[in-house]
Amino acid sequence: MPSNPVFAHGLKGQISINSSAYYGMTGDYAEDTTIEDITYGVPGNATYGVQIPGYVTAKGTINAIWDTANKPYLSPYLIYAGALLSLIINPDNSSPYSFSCYVGSFGWKTGPTAGAIKLNFTYTSTGTITRPSS
Secondary structure (H helix, E strand, O other): OOOOOOOOOOOOOOOEEEEEEOOOEEEEEEEEEEEEEEEEEEOOOOEEEEEEEEEEEEEEEEEEEEEEOOOOOOOOOOOOOEEEEEEEOOOOOOOOOEEEEEEEEEEEEEEOOOOOOOEEEEEEEEEEEEEOOO
């Protein structure tokens, strides 16, 4: 008899930026590639349709709280639009995705009431994506 499934959730997720823990509230990750058509013809008017994948990129958004432990403008984070970061996203604390990425946008929100300052930034990977191995 199979055991009951164990569902992964983001409660214990972790984010590391430039080898230092960063305390994110929420984040998302999506991989994307273009599919290239290299259809070609051969003698005798036969045509072969061939599709191959292009470069794979990861894109997403990270939302966090700006506080004394999470200052995005200080080293080691240095988060700003155009910054090159080393990012490790670990959605369940045991399955890390790691890659270099560029910050596409960076922003924060505050309001007239007391409370946390919320920040967010988008990223797009560059180079190799290392995925979980087991």
